[in-house]
Every structure is written in structure tokens, then in C-alpha cells.
Amino acid sequence: DGGITQSPKYLFRKEGQNVTLSCEQNLNHDAMYWYRQDPGQGLRLIYYSQIVNDFQKGDIAEGYSVSREKKESFPLTVTSAQKNPTAFYLCASSIVIQREFNNEQFFGPGTRLTVL
Amino acid sequence: GENVEQHPSTLSVQEGDSAVIKCTYSDSASNYFPWYKQELGKGPQLIIDIRSNVGEKKDQRIAVTLNKTAKHFSLHITETQPEDSAVYFCAARGGSQGNLIFGKGTKLSVKP
Numbered sequence: 376d377g378g379i380t381q382s383p384k385y386l387f388r389k390e391g392q393n394v395t396l397s398c399e400q401n402l403n404h405d406a407m408y409w410y411r412q413d414p415g416q417g418l419r420l421i422y423y424s425q426i427v428n429d430f431q432k433g434d435i436a437e438g439y440s441v442s443r444e445k446k447e448s449f450p451l452t453v454t455s456a457q458k459n460p461t462a463f464y465l466c467a468s469s470i471v472i473q474r475e476f477n478n479e480q481f482f483g484p485g486t487r488l489t490v491l
Numbered sequence: 492g493e494n495v496e497q498h499p500s501t502l503s504v505q506e507g508d509s510a511v512i513k514c515t516y517s518d519s520a521s522n523y524f525p526w527y528k529q530e531l532g533k534g535p536q537l538i539i540d541i542r543s544n545v546g547e548k549k550d551q552r553i554a555v556t557l558n559k560t561a562k563h564f565s566l567h568i569t570e571t572q573p574e575d576s577a578v579y580f581c582a583a584r585g586g587s588q589g590n591l592i593f594g595k596g597t598k599l600s601v602k603p
Contacts (some may be wrong), residue, residue, distance in 0.1 A: 379534075408590075415500070417580060418535070442514070455559035465534055478523055479586055480591060482534035 378402065379483035381466050386488045388453075390459070396451045396486045398466035405471050407449035410417055411435060412463040421464075424488065425471070453488065461490045493518040493585025497594025505602050510571050512597045523584035524564045525591070526555060530579045537579060539542035539566070571601045574582040 379400045388394045395417075400407065406425050410418040420433030424443040439456025443449055449468075453460045467480040494517040497549040504510050516524075527535035541548045541555045541564065548555050552571075557564040568575055578598050580593040 376492075381534075415493060417497075418593040420590060423590065478589060478591070479525065479537055479540065482527075482536070484534050485532070489530075 379466060379468055379481055380478045381464075381483040381486050383486060384484065386486055388488065388490050389442070390490055392486065393452055393454050396453065396464055396466075396488070398449045398451065398483060400447055400466075400468045400481075400483075402448075402468055402481065404468035404481075406447070406469045407443070408467040409433075409439075409449070409451045409466065409468075412465055418465065421451065432482075437464045458487065462490055463487050493583055493592040495581060495583050495592050495594045495595060497581050498566040499597060500595065501598045501600070503600045503602065504571050506571060506573060508571055510564045510566075510568045510599055510601075512579055512581070512599070513563060514583075514594050515561075516585070516592075517562065518583070518585035519559075519562065521585040524555070524557060525530070525582050526566050527580045527582070527597075529580065530543070530577045538579075547599040554595060568599075569601075573601050573603050575599060576601045 382397045408423040409421040412446050419435050422441040423438050424430040440452045463485050465485045466483040469478050471481045525540035528531040528538045529535040539553050539555050541557050552569045567603045578596045580596045582595040
């Protein structure tokens, strides 16, 4: 089965702890993304990566960090500096990002993070 | 940068009726407009998309229209069914990097 997997589905964290969310894709896509979803807020872009070893900040990158050491993996770390981390986190991928090309994004099933 | 507004935020229809969701965008250079359906607790799934060189696209009960002059696009669902109940997001591809900018979503409820 081709697609995007995210783990875990539910994650609980104590305040002050860092936590890493996993995202893996076997679609051979170059581009990967992390979004945060809050009720009534839609999807907001945290970080994106166009290619291995490269990533860019999105609209709400503060308190988050990412790495892209492998094409198929794009883990997101929610650090203790993120003031309000409780949310639903979605990972996505697309063939490329550039405006001139198809940019259909495929989403994973999401991880719901709750800070206790 | 690009800004996408989506209306209404909630929509309730009777089974068999039509549903229309509208979005406006600000960047006249945006060239790709997808619509996603998100069921509770799941990730969004692409249901239809349209590119700026096309005015309308249809796929069975779903259609999307684009008015580039007015910078708005709409999702039309005909003969709605209870399984159409979900949150729908529009998006526009804008910005120098070509990232998608999403609307805030419309919660559609189809009553049997």
C-alpha cells in the first residue's frame, strides 16, 4: 500500500517535555509538509521541505523543529517553547512544490497531541 | 501573501438537496485550487481540483467553478447523501514557493 503514515495516533505529553511526531511516506515524493489544525482555524503550515536536507519555516514555526535526513521521513519535534501545543497535527507530501507543476498534496491520518 | 476566505462555516441540508460552498482568494497569480474532504479524526482527502485555465470541472455529483476575474471558486454537491457529511476545505496555491493556503473549513451536515 502506498501512502503516508503518522504515528502515534494519540500522544500525551507533560508540560515542559519535548515530543517527536513521526511521518513516513512511500510515494517517492520530494516535498513534505507539517500542518497544525485547531477547531475553526483550518490548516496552518508549520514547516515544509522540498528536498532531503532542506526545510523552510511555514506560518507558525515557532516552538517546532524538523529534520529531513531521508526522502521518506519528515519528523516534527514539538518543543517546550511551543506555548499551546495541544492540537491535531497533519503531515502531507506532494511530488514537488513548484508552482509550475502538479502540487496535489496527500495527507496522513494525523496525530492528536494533548499536553497534560 | 495569499489569503483564502471560505463561507459558510457550517451548512445543513436535507438529503437529496444541493450544497454550495464558496471561497475567495487574494493572489491573482494563484493557479491551482483543490478541495479536500475531512471526516472526523482523519486526514483530509482531495475530492476535486481545478486549474486556472479551466472555468468548471465536474466529477459525478461534485463540481467546482472558478471565476478568475472575481477571484472566487465554489464547490457544488448535488443529490447530497448522509455520507457527504464532513468538513470541507478549499485551498489556493499562491506565494513564491507554491504552497497551498487553506480556508478555515465548512462543516456540512446532511440530514436523512
